[in-house]
Amino acid sequence: MKGTITSLAEDLAAALPAQTTSNLGIEGPSPAFEGKVRYIHTPLKPCDPLFSPPPGHEPERTRLSSHFLVFSVSASHTVGGAVGDLSQYLKHHEEGVLGIAIEVLVYTTKHLTTLFVSKADTTGYIPNHPPSRTKAVCGVFIRWLVKQERQRHPNRKVVVSLFARAQSQYLFPGSAEHANKHILDDRQLIKWWATALDPLLNLYDDLDPVPNIQGYLTIPGYSPQELKTYLPRTPHPPNRSWNPGNPLADLAATRGVPPTAPPRSLLPRFPDDPKARFMQDLDDEVGLAEDAPVTVSPSKRKSGRWDSVRDLARFWEAMDFRQECASGRVVGFLWVVVSPVAKLESGDELHGEAGLSQASSQGVLGGESFLARDATPTPSQPSRSPRKRRRKPLTGPIVSRQPRLKGGSSSLTATSTELNGMLNSAVRSGDLLLTHEGYDKAMHTLLHLDFANLDVAARSTSKWVAEVVGVCGLVEDWGLVVVGVAEAGVGVKGLGGMVGVGNGQGVVNDLGGMVRKKRKAVDEAQVATSTAVNVLGEGVVRKKPKPLVT
Known part of the structure; x- marks a missing residue:
């Protein structure tokens, strides 16, 4: 399986257009559209459970990893930001200009993997006329993460979840001042995200070519008939469709929670989620919040039920207020649920690479490690308890080891010595694994920069790249160059237009307000090059040499 960023870069190249239009005074044929993708993520770590446990049950053990992808272009490929001396400008800002960013939080439990699209934003400096670069980058990244999770856990449901509410800027401070950044309103944004997630319903892979994939949309205060006007109308196979409503009851059954459980056990609590804030208020009313004083009888508190909201339908009605x-204002809650149809027969998973990794590292197959399990007894052989292996006494000199903090290293980069090798190869792979502290520092730096105009945006890009490079001890930029190969009007099905979500806020788009210009005539050689969309040549994914960051 392709577990590196290279496979993502190839998917992006196939979705991005082969040519672009420059507005910085470069004459002649339109140059090939290329950008640089940078990907940082964290290892899994224990976190608070997404769902409150039903009465009498223990919380689900949940682990979290954060994934952040940014896409930048060189100054010669930007729009709406002409500068005086282009040659000197490009010389001092070789990192380009950040244009698109998306953050996805991945929550993993024994029965369910949830991908929550936490934040997404654009700066407006990337030309976004069809096919949209923004929708291509976000859609391909989400789909790539889904495929990675399915390969790791083939028999586990994967859920993509997000909520959409428009805001002028979210990840790129000052970008709202850029005239070429088009901001969608709430209703436009919900429709955009539905079309951005729509390609997931056409997902096929070698693991399970016919999974059951369903999309859902809920807007508080809207009837099912009204919701249908927001849903894509593209044709899909019989077991794949968009539906008004939500999959929370089905997800509860997957988790082993009965549908009669209290609503607080059926609803996930994501960071900065408007419904999570409402759930917190309801918990406070009946003394269910952590460290809250008991305001109701112990038996009523033990039931885990709210007073004013008794079921999911009432919860969504109350959310409207x-x-x-x-x-x-309109807030849309969207889900895409990928459910494997073909179940592996008993014992089949034990022979696969994914099953071996899952059994040995997590011990979730029957509650015991695969490596310690005896062969399945035949009817003629009575079942016997496994023998305890006698350990040989340790001999030889005692070698001291360096002490380690519980839960990982105190460094901002690698959590173990294995990650040192990954840092050395990060420049070639475009994939940078950080500790949670290092990741938080990179995000904190980004949120304190400025993207109001091209010059300050380029300087902010250089500062952010240098910050991450300095944290990791690298000597150069780890980004990977991607060159678009899709001909005009062709790309990944369903990708094409804008971005933004998070915190009940944050959704932006570079599409509106732009005037589509007539295409310049191109010679036969250019046409032949642009039509070769299915061939990923050696130059599709390449790494440009960079000087030392000082």
């Missing part, structure tokens, strides 16, 4: 959904 919350501040996030009132005053004419």
Whole structure:
């Protein structure tokens, strides 16, 4: 399986257009569209459970990893930001200009993997006329993460979840001041995200070519008939469709939770989620919040039920009166659920690479490690308890080891010595694994930069790249260059337009407000080059040499 960023770069190249239009005074044929993708992520770590446990049950053990992808272009490929001396400008800003960013949080439990699209934003400096670069980057990245999770856990449901509410800027401070950044309103944004996730319903892979894939949309205060106007109408196979409503009851059954459980056990709590804030308020009313004083009888508190909201239907009705959904604002909650159809027969998973990794590292197959399990007894052989292996006494000199902090290293980079090798190869792979502290520092730096105009945006890009490179001790930029190969009007099905989500806020698009220009005539050689969309040549994914960062 392709577990490196290289496979993602190839998917991006196939979705991005082969040519672009420059507005910085470069004459002649349109140059090939290329950008640089940078990907940072964290290892899995224990976190608070997404779902509150039903009464009498233990919380689900949950682990979290964060994934952040940014896409940048050189100054010669930007729009709406002409500068005086282009040659000197390009010389001092070789990192380019950040244009698209998306963050996805991956929650893993024994029965369910949830991909929560936490934040997404654009700066407006990347030309976004069809086919949209923004929708291509976000859609391909989400789909790539889904495929990675399916390969790791073939028999586990994968859920993509997000909520959409428009805001002028979210990840790129000052970008709202850029005239070429087009901001969608709430209703446009919900439709955009539905079309951005729509290609997931056409997902096929070698692992399970016919999984059951369903999309869902809920807007508090909207009837099912009204919701249908927001859903894509593209044709899909019989077991794949968009539906008004939500999959929370089905996901509860997957987790082994009965549908009669309290609503707080059926609803996930994502960071900065408007419904999670409402759930917190409901918990406070009946003394269910952590460290809250008991305000009701012990038996009522033990039941885990809210007073005013008794079921999911009532919860969504009450959400319509919350501040996030009132005053004419619209918030859309979207899900795409990928359910494997073909179940592996008993014992089949033990012979596969994914099953071996899952059994040995997590011990989730029957509650014991595969490596310690005896062969399945035949009817003629009575079942016997496994023998305890006698350990040989240790001999030889005692070698001291360096002490380690519980839960990982105190460094901002690698959590173990294995990651040192990954840092050395990061420049070639474009894939950078950070500790959670290092990841938080990179995000904190980004949120304190400025992208109001091209010059400061390029300087901010250089500063952010240098910060991450310095944290990791690298000597050069780890980004990977991607050259688009899709001909005009062709790309990944369903990709094409804008971005933004998070915190009940943050959704932006570079599409609107732009004037589509007539295409210049090209010679036969250019046409032949642009039509070769299915061939990923040696130059599709390459690494440009960079000087030392000082």
